[in-house]
Amino acid sequence: MTNRITFFVSSVLMxxxxxxxxxxxxxxxxxxxxxxxxxxxxxxxEVWNTMRIGKTEGYYYRMQPRFELEYGATDRLTTSFYFxxxxxxxxxxxxxSNPLEFSSSSLELRYRLSDPGELFIDPAxxxxxxxxxxxxxxxxxxxxxxxxxxxxxVINLNAEIERKVIDYEHESxxxxxxxxxxDLSHNIAxxxxxxxxxxxxxxFESEKNQATFLGPTFNIQTEExxxxxxxxxxxxxxPATKSGLxxxxxxxxxxxxxxxxxx
Numbered sequence: 001m002t003n004r005i006t007f008f009v010s011s012v013l014m015x016x017x018x019x020x021x022x023x024x025x026x027x028x029x030x031x032x033x034x035x036x037x038x039x040x041x042x043x044x045x046e047v048w049n050t051m052r053i054g055k056t057e058g059y060y061y062r063m064q065p066r067f068e069l070e071y072g073a074t075d076r077l078t079t080s081f082y083f084x085x086x087x088x089x090x091x092x093x094x095x096x097s098n099p100l101e102f103s104s105s106s107l108e109l110r111y112r113l114s115d116p117g118e119l120f121i122d123p124a125x126x127x128x129x130x131x132x133x134x135x136x137x138x139x140x141x142x143x144x145x146x147x148x149x150x151x152x153x154v155i156n157l158n159a160e161i162e163r164k165v166i167d168y169e170h171e172s173x174x175x176x177x178x179x180x181x182x183d184l185s186h187n188i189a190x191x192x193x194x195x196x197x198x199x200x201x202x203x204f205e206s207e208k209n210q211a212t213f214l215g216p217t218f219n220i221q222t223e224e225x226x227x228x229x230x231x232x233x234x235x236x237x238x239p240a241t242k243s244g245l246x247x248x249x250x251x252x253x254x255x256x257x258x259x260x261x262x263x
Contacts, residue, residue, distance in 0.1 A: 057092060213235065227258070
């Protein structure tokens with residue numbers, strides 16, 4: 001697993017060495033969206049990969065690739081369509097291994113409510129609809145971000161409702177994400193990201209489990225490409241299964257990478 005991650009990151013950095021030295025709009029975080037949108041008629045391709053590692057017992061590794069196309073419908077409205085995939089490798093525990101397979105497709109709308117800097121905090125609204133054959137998912141989000149010189153801050157409030165198509169059962173979750181980043185130069189930034197994720201029975205009826213994560217983020221950007229990587233460590237959760245962590249409903253570590261290509 002370590003060799004695969006090292007090869008992927010090395011390949012991405014080589015692309016930046018070979019690319020132009022001009023700069024474009026930044027994607028500072030992997031867990032939170034900024035209140036930024038693409039210019040009208042602009043297009044981007046993004047390749048996401050989320051890796052979730054470690055349960056209470058045995059070996060557990062889950063990989064969730066995502067391939068996304070973004071389009072600026074207007075200067076304030078960005079639309080996205082993407083395909084989601086899932087793979088699980090598990091042994092010596094109660095979790096089942098699954099081969100890499102297509103899991104769902106998603107439509108995303110992100111609307112910027114004001115021009116950057118017009119208000120004290122830059123707000124945006126987000127909605128995502130996903131269809132996976134047996135499941136439907138609805139995901140609204142409130143985005144708040146603020147730039148002060150070379151410092152960028154962000155908070156996202158995210159709710160998600162999942163509905164089983166056949167038996168009409170529901171599950172839901174709520175996530176608070178936040179981050180702060182600092183521009184080291186015109187094309188390199190470092191930061192810190194936080195997330196608290198809570199799973200609920202039915203539609204926010206009663207809480208099943210929750211976990212809090214914290215970890216560093218690195219971003220590099222040129223005019224044609226951008227790459228962001230984040231590493232999260234669970235620092236607390238309930239119900240606790242080991243060392244004050246929830247390693248049943250959540251994982252011990254999470255790694256997310258985003259590679260973007262401006263078209």
